[in-house]
Amino acid sequence: MKHKFSHTTCSICGTEYSPEEVTYTCPKDGGNLDVILDFESLKKRLTPDKFTDLPEASLWRYRNLLPVDDPGGFGTPLHRAGWTPVYQPVRLAKKLCLKDLWVKDESPNPTASFKDRASAVVVARALQIGADTIVAASTGNAGAALAGMAAAVGAKAVIFAPKTAPPAKIAQLLIYGAQVLLVDGNYDQAFDLSIEATQAFGWYNRNTGFNPFTAEGKKTAAYEIWEQVIKNLPENNQKLTIFIPVGDGNIISGVHKGFKDLHALGWLSQMPRIIGVQSTGSAAIANAFHQGDEIIQAVQANTLADSIAVDLPRDGVRALRAARETGGTYLTVPDEDILSAIAELGRVGIFAEPAAATAYGGLVKAVNQSIVSPNDPVLVLSTGSGLKDVSAARRAVADAPIIEPTLDAVKKVIK
Amino acid sequence: MKHKFSHTTCSICGTEYSPEEVTYTCPKDGGNLDVILDFESLKKRLTPDKFTDLPEASLWRYRNLLPVDDPGGFGTPLHRAGWTPVYQPVRLAKKLCLKDLWVKDESPNPTASFKDRASAVVVARALQIGADTIVAASTGNAGAALAGMAAAVGAKAVIFAPKTAPPAKIAQLLIYGAQVLLVDGNYDQAFDLSIEATQAFGWYNRNTGFNPFTAEGKKTAAYEIWEQVIKNLPENNQKLTIFIPVGDGNIISGVHKGFKDLHALGWLSQMPRIIGVQSTGSAAIANAFHQGDEIIQAVQANTLADSIAVDLPRDGVRALRAARETGGTYLTVPDEDILSAIAELGRVGIFAEPAAATAYGGLVKAVNQSIVSPNDPVLVLSTGSGLKDVSAARRAVADAPIIEPTLDAVKKVIK
Numbered sequence: 001m002k003h004k005f006s007h008t009t010c011s012i013c014g015t016e017y018s019p020e021e022v023t024y025t026c027p028k029d030g031g032n033l034d035v036i037l038d039f040e041s042l043k044k045r046l047t048p049d050k051f052t053d054l055p056e057a058s059l060w061r062y063r064n065l066l067p068v069d070d071p072g073g074f075g076t077p078l079h080r081a082g083w084t085p086v087y088q089p090v091r092l093a094k095k096l097c098l099k100d101l102w103v104k105d106e107s108p109n110p111t112a113s114f115k116d117r118a119s120a121v122v123v124a125r126a127l128q129i130g131a132d133t134i135v136a137a138s139t140g141n142a143g144a145a146l147a148g149m150a151a152a153v154g155a156k157a158v159i160f161a162p163k164t165a166p167p168a169k170i171a172q173l174l175i176y177g178a179q180v181l182l183v184d185g186n187y188d189q190a191f192d193l194s195i196e197a198t199q200a201f202g203w204y205n206r207n208t209g210f211n212p213f214t215a216e217g218k219k220t221a222a223y224e225i226w227e228q229v230i231k232n233l234p235e236n237n238q239k240l241t242i243f244i245p246v247g248d249g250n251i252i253s254g255v256h257k258g259f260k261d262l263h264a265l266g267w268l269s270q271m272p273r274i275i276g277v278q279s280t281g282s283a284a285i286a287n288a289f290h291q292g293d294e295i296i297q298a299v300q301a302n303t304l305a306d307s308i309a310v311d312l313p314r315d316g317v318r319a320l321r322a323a324r325e326t327g328g329t330y331l332t333v334p335d336e337d338i339l340s341a342i343a344e345l346g347r348v349g350i351f352a353e354p355a356a357a358t359a360y361g362g363l364v365k366a367v368n369q370s371i372v373s374p375n376d377p378v379l380v381l382s383t384g385s386g387l388k389d390v391s392a393a394r395r396a397v398a399d400a401p402i403i404e405p406t407l408d409a410v411k412k413v414i415k
Numbered sequence: 416m417k418h419k420f421s422h423t424t425c426s427i428c429g430t431e432y433s434p435e436e437v438t439y440t441c442p443k444d445g446g447n448l449d450v451i452l453d454f455e456s457l458k459k460r461l462t463p464d465k466f467t468d469l470p471e472a473s474l475w476r477y478r479n480l481l482p483v484d485d486p487g488g489f490g491t492p493l494h495r496a497g498w499t500p501v502y503q504p505v506r507l508a509k510k511l512c513l514k515d516l517w518v519k520d521e522s523p524n525p526t527a528s529f530k531d532r533a534s535a536v537v538v539a540r541a542l543q544i545g546a547d548t549i550v551a552a553s554t555g556n557a558g559a560a561l562a563g564m565a566a567a568v569g570a571k572a573v574i575f576a577p578k579t580a581p582p583a584k585i586a587q588l589l590i591y592g593a594q595v596l597l598v599d600g601n602y603d604q605a606f607d608l609s610i611e612a613t614q615a616f617g618w619y620n621r622n623t624g625f626n627p628f629t630a631e632g633k634k635t636a637a638y639e640i641w642e643q644v645i646k647n648l649p650e651n652n653q654k655l656t657i658f659i660p661v662g663d664g665n666i667i668s669g670v671h672k673g674f675k676d677l678h679a680l681g682w683l684s685q686m687p688r689i690i691g692v693q694s695t696g697s698a699a700i701a702n703a704f705h706q707g708d709e710i711i712q713a714v715q716a717n718t719l720a721d722s723i724a725v726d727l728p729r730d731g732v733r734a735l736r737a738a739r740e741t742g743g744t745y746l747t748v749p750d751e752d753i754l755s756a757i758a759e760l761g762r763v764g765i766f767a768e769p770a771a772a773t774a775y776g777g778l779v780k781a782v783n784q785s786i787v788s789p790n791d792p793v794l795v796l797s798t799g800s801g802l803k804d805v806s807a808a809r810r811a812v813a814d815a816p817i818i819e820p821t822l823d824a825v826k827k828v829i830k
Contacts, residue, residue, distance in 0.1 A: 057472060075503030077764040080523075088490030091569060108495070108523035110764060112802060152764035154506060158829075163817050168805040170815060175761035175801060175808050180815035181828060189820040197825050346590035349492040349525060349567035386590060387527060387802035390583040393590050400585060400595035402578050405604040410612050413596060414573075 005067035008033040033212040059220035071124035076152035077110035081120040089348040113384035115145035121217030131204035137194040139165035147176035209314025215254035222258025247308030249319025256322035277362030279303035286330035307355035333361035342396040351386035420482035423448040448627040474635035486539035491567035492525035504763040528799035530560035536632030546619035552609040554580035562591035624729025630669035637673025662723030664734025671737035692777030694718035701745035722770035748776035766801035
């Protein structure tokens with residue numbers, strides 16, 4: 001098979017592996033693998049202005065920079081993942097005294113979250129290596145994304161979820177035709193069982209912080225931020241600050257990887273500053289960051305932001321580096337501020353799920369602590385639709401008044 | 416004020432009104448008003464290949480054909496309404512023995528339904544006439560769309576909903592910062608109260624089947640179908656058949672209006688055949704169609720497809736004509752077939768709410784009854800995201816098995 005990447009590298013020990021040598025994590029230390037492109041060859045063929053042979057509104061516009069072949073599926077939701085809108089909420093910017101604020105909203109993705117990016121690229125990889133069944137352990141967005149992207153091209157998806165997973169999220173998996181196995185155990189048991197089954201049945205495993213191609217999908221958000229925002233910044237103020245919600249650490253790692261690619265290609269003059277935001281109730285990576293550790297200690301996660309509720313992050317090492325290597329930091333936001341952030345975003349027409357709004361909550365904190373200055377261009381990554389968790393939304397706003405059906409009653413409550 | 420339309424015409428008595436003469440329905444008979452463009456002037460300025468000065472991925476690409484000024488709000492969700500994807504689910508096409516099948520999916524709209532189109536244009540109209548508060552009676556998608564589009568540009572929205580409306584849908588309204596009044600009464604009382612309040616407070620009313628500009632927003636779906644599909648059909652087979660879910664009749668009327676505009680401009684060689692699909696439990700317009708009536712008799716709506724559950728449709732007259740004038744028809748689909756349609760669409764990666772899936776259920780019926788032939792190009796309009804009604808989705812699929820966390824248990828359930 002001809003490969004579209006040069007090799008993989010262990011993010012812990014640095015060992016390099018040839019493209020077909022290792023499928024998942026480093027055999028020596030279990031480290032996540034970075035997929036390394038052949039930059040010398042790419043530099044010869046592509047330029048910052050001419051990098052695509054497919055200028056469509058999806059992440060496949062970057063197929064020349066992806067380590068997988070385009071899987072086909074034109075005219076299906078697989079070719080609609082990515083290329084999400086970047087909003088400029090001027091009222092929020094004013095309130096925060098920021099000159100330039102962007103919110104990149106991942107809700108319009110086919111399954112309504114950022115995770116479609118990872119699943120699209122993993123499905124492409126599965127098709128390329130001839131795997132017909134793709135498996136994941138997930139209770140939420142990652143599972144839905146895999147189920148949806150697999151359904152788009154008729155691939156088979158198997159999802160292991162703890163039996164305590166919310167029925168609403170299970171319904172989305174089933175609707176996409178995935179085979180769903182509800183494991184009588186917790187998420188870790190579902191994760192381990194999915195890997196056991198992968199080996200036993202010759203399936204292909206998409207688990208986050210395990211399969212190196214998830215970050216390759218997620219990096220496309222960095223390419224988009226570069227194309228939609230950074231390229232248009234004034235030359236004397238090109239250092240963007242980006243706020244990213246962090247659970248297991250794979251999104252922030254993937255976005256960092258995308259910027260590193262662009263830097264290696266010589267297309268990015270200044271690396272953005274990346275700030276990870278965790279829920280105070282699920283802050284394993286933030287803890288390690290501020291203690292100066294390389295090793296992540298598990299926490300007992302307890303937060304309403306279920307998409308970033310993680311005891312032991314599986315991509316923590318790279319997630320730490322994303323902030324450390326870019327002059328960023330980690331912030332934590334308590335649940336009540338996450339709810340406020342949902343309401344703030346809603347009032348400018350962006351309906352974010354709790355994990356997604358956490359990034360905005362981090363920005364509010366950063367402004368209050370002068371971690372960003374009024375002139376810093378700022379982008380907030382909002383990773384999923386509020387429709388994924390309506391119960392949290394209900395907690396973010398006051399109840400509406402009940403009135404008699406008379407004009408007098410209306411007059412009494414109208415401000 | 417300079418107007419971008421020539422006049423309005425009552426859809427019942429045909430009386431013409433100058434642009435500022437009537438705001439809502441015909442004073443003589445309460446008929447819905449059609450907004451008529453100045454086609455002679457447009458024909459001189461625009462061509463089918465050069466009709467836009469704003470080639471963006473939103474309905475505002477058609478601003479030259481809209482009766483309102485672009486409201487601004489660039490970089491907000493208001494400028495992301497419309498230009499939704501058209502999927503080609505080849506597996507469904509094969510199953511139905513159709514040569515060409517498209518599904519236009521309205522889920523990626525900012526508030527995840529077709530209704531954003533109407534609300535975007537109504538908000539634009541409100542800004543143009545200097546109205547700062549926009550009001551609607553709604554329990555669902557229309558209210559959310561108004562709240563979201565108003566929030567995008569900082570306009571005030573007031574939503575009257577019956578107090579029995581689902582809390583999840585109310586939450587979406589509140590998140591967008593709308594003032595929500597829960598009326599101790601049914602939908603009709605909320606509707607009437609919203610109009611009374613409109614008059615008392617000088618507000619602008621968006622109610623469907625009342626405000627003539629909702630159909631002007633909805634017509635943009637026809638423009639998109641023309642641009643995305645019809646323009647690319649082979650010259651000898653350009654008659655598209657379109658399946659549209661029908662509740663109050665405003666979507667099908669709006670889409671019909673869009674095609675009539677294109678025909679009046681001379682840009683459409685063959686009018687598509689428009690087939691309306693109602694739930695068997697809410698079939699007021701289908702009943703009138705098949706009885707040859709012009710007048711719609713109320714029913715007692717009872718269907719799980721809440722977005723098209725309507726006792727007395729408020730845009731029934733034009734909805735009948737959409738099918739009658741295009742050689743189309745009306746079909747009805749029982750709830751169990753709506754659930755099957757949700758599952759069928761899900762298996763190709765499209766998660767539709769019940770009302771949206773009803774259109775696909777109609778297509779299945781039409782194929783079985785040979786109302787469409789294998790060579791007919793067919794498009795199904797899927798009007799909203801399945802995330803809007805997860806409880807219905809759960810009814811559409813079988814429960815997942817619960818297993819012990821062992822490989823043996825996996826082996827037993829894997830097909």
